[in-house]
Amino acid sequence: MSDTIEVATIPITVDFSGGLEMLFDNQRRHSVSLPAVDSGGKPADIAFLISHLCEKLMKDPRAELFVLDSHIRPGILVLINDADWELEGEEDYKIQPRDNILFVSTLHGG
Amino acid sequence: MEEDTGDRPSTNGTASTVANPTANGCSRRLDDDEFERYSRQMIVPGMGKEGQLRLINSRVLIIGAGGLGCPASMYIAGAGVGTIGIIDGDVVEISNLHRQIGHATFRIGLKKVDSLIQHLMGLNHLPKYIPYPFHLTPQNAADIISQYDLVMDCTDNPATRYLISDICVLLRKPLVSAASIQKSGQLIVLNCPPAPQGSLTPGCAPCYRCCFKKPPPPSSMVSCGEAGVMGPVVGMMGVAQAGEAIKILASALHMPPQSPTDPPERNLHQPTLLIYTYDLESAVGPYSFRALKMGGRKKNCFACGENSTLTLEGIKTGNPDYVQFCSAPTSNVNLPPEERITAAAYHAAKERGELPGHILLDTREKEHFSFGSIEGAVNVPFGKLLMKAAAIKRDGGAASEILPPAESGKGDAPIFVVCRRGVDSQETVEKLKELGLDDQGKRKIVDIIGGMRAWKEEVDPSFPFI
Structure with a gap:
């Protein structure tokens, strides 16, 4: 057994696509150990994941390309296990172990 | 002869019934040219x-x-769609040709x-081709679109995308x-089968606004001209678009089910967004293609939802305003005139020897910089510069660390900043001042107005501007 873990975490993968990977060290896939509860003791949801990513994972200071008024900025889709987050409860969806969360910015070129 | 809408096959009985001789054109014989030409696709099961x-x-x-319309139209024409309208107001440029493969070097201009x-x-002379050599506008959109059975959005800007969907x-x-x-590429079939505006029958297909409620802020958007695009990536999406259109039309998926024996999934498909990611650093992998499950029609959708007030008349008279909808205010930096200089004036001052020992920062991406730069320029890409600035602020390093090592020791040497078109350079000047690099105004930090594009126009016409 490993050492006692003080903060329980949820292992998930987070993917960025459509250019958002640029804000995260140009890496498209990240393995993230998300604290199971937020600072208020609430189970980790998507809203918490977004603030966690901004604080811990984002390498680029242009946070406004990812969040706007502490919500995900317009033009970014959030997919929970390949389904639009609107089908899953949006920001309130409770993160489960081994979830795959994909952030993809909508494209307009052609 | 002009075909009438009455020709639509679906209005004439079920897909599987023996051809009805009165079904205008739908039961006619194929002539020899058609028979030979389309034989290889007609023998595909289901076709x-x-x-x-x-x-x-x-x-x-x-x-x-x-880039989308070229490959899409080639397969649409090859497959024998009878009437093909194409709308675009642009002319062919040489920089289009790596991906816009329906054009040709000798047709530039x-x-x-x-x-x-x-x-x-040249590919297929049988279809009727209708050219519209101008851009789609809120004023002309309904008249044109009403003439067609299916629309393919191969445009390059969000304002037109929302207009088309509406x-x-x-x-x-x-x-x-x-x-x-x-x-990257994306593909989605919308509004198929179409349902009346406001109808909320379960299973109603979404429109563009249901899936993409708001456009991204303009500051986060770049065009193919600025960001670049790989030919096969945009080509793949155009080809996939043609594939979807052919499927919908050949199987009449846009029509209501025609027979109780039709399988229920016939046209009640799960709305799906296909995304394609092409990685220049790795071979094709498990996440190159992803099929993402999207929701159906949104109850509160601005265009197709329950209380929508959208009308054709309104659109024609400027309501909604698509351009404004897609151009939220951007953060604009307002530098005083003494912190800006034209490319021509910078060049002249340098030639006169008035700028000994100055630093010239070029904040373009390294790919752009690699094609050419002003003599003596050092490359610090804008994104990297912002990252460094944030790190210095956070960890409390010296402001001069933001400059490349060879330049950081140059005391109070004036700093000039140039970018591609003159936007990032202004923000850079602002950032450097914020870090205190201007030594309370004692050190000059100056933006070169209009970037390398202006340099090409004002100073060096042979400059390889991309």
């Missing part, structure tokens, strides 16, 4: 002569004759619609939409 006749009797509008139709005529909702046209930039 048949019936599917082919449906294609021949269909009218498709392709909006945009660029021609209207894209004319160039593309020339190519398509008109398709109101005129009840299926829409096959794709987009691509750099190394």
Whole structure:
């Protein structure tokens, strides 16, 4: 057994696509150990994941390309296990172990 | 002879019934040229002569004759869709040709619609081609789109994308939409089968606004001209678009179910967004293609939802305002005149020897910088510069660390900043001042107005500006 873990975490993968990977060290896939509860003791949801990513994972200071008024900025889709987050409860969806969360910015070129 | 809407096959009995001799054009014989030409697709299970006749009797509008529209229209024409409208106001440029493969080097300068139709005529002379050598506008959109059975969005800007979707909702046209930039592509079939505006029957297909409620802020958007695009990536999306359109028309998926024996999933498909990611650093992998499950029609959708007030009349008279909707205010930096200089004035001052020992920062991406730069310029890409600035602020390093090592020891040497078109450079000046690099105004930090584009125009016409 490993050492006692003080903060329980949820292992998930987070993917960025459509250019958002640029804000995260140009890496498209990240393995993230998300604290199971937020600072208020609430189970980790998507809203918490977004603030966690901004604080811990984002390498680029242009946070406004990812969040706007502490919500995900317009033009970014959030997919929970390949389904639009609107089908899953949006920001309130409770993160489960081994979830795959994909952030993809909508494209307009052609 | 002009075909009438009465030709639509679906209004004439079930897909599987024996051909009805009165079904205008849908049960006619194929002539020899058609028979030979379309034989290899007609023998594909599910297609048949019936599917082919449906294609021949269909009218498709392709909006945009660029990186998506070229490959899309080639397969649409090859497959034998009977009437093909193409709309685009641009002319062919040499920088289009790596991806816009329906054009040609000897047609540079021609209207894209004319160039593309020339190519398509060579491929298949049977369809009727209708050129619209201008851009789609809120004023002309409904009149044009109403002439077609299916619309393909091959455009390159969000304002037109929302306009097309809104008109398709109101005129009840299926829409096959794709987009691509750099190394990514997206594809989605919308409004198929179309349902009346406001109808909330379960299973109603979404429109563009249901899936993409708001456009991204303009500051986060770049065009293919700025960010670049790989030909096969945008091509793949255009080809996939044609594939979807052919399927919808040949199988009449945009029509209500025609027979109780039709399988229930026939046209109640799960709305799906296909994304393609092309990685220049690795071979094709498990996440190159992803099919993402999207929701159906949104109750509160601005265009197709329950209380929508969107009308064709309104759109024509400027309501909603698509340009404004897609151009939220951007953060603009307002530098005083003494912190800005034209490219010509900078060049002249340098030639006169008035700028000994100055630093010239070029904040373009390294790919752009690699094609050429002003003599003596050092490259610090804008994104990296912002990252460094944030790190210095956070960890409390010296402001001069933001400059490349060779330049950081140059005391109070004036700093000039140039970028591609003169926007990032202003923000850079602002950032450097914020870090205190201007030594309370004692050290000059100056933006070169208009960036390298202005340099090419004002100083060096031979400069390889990309």
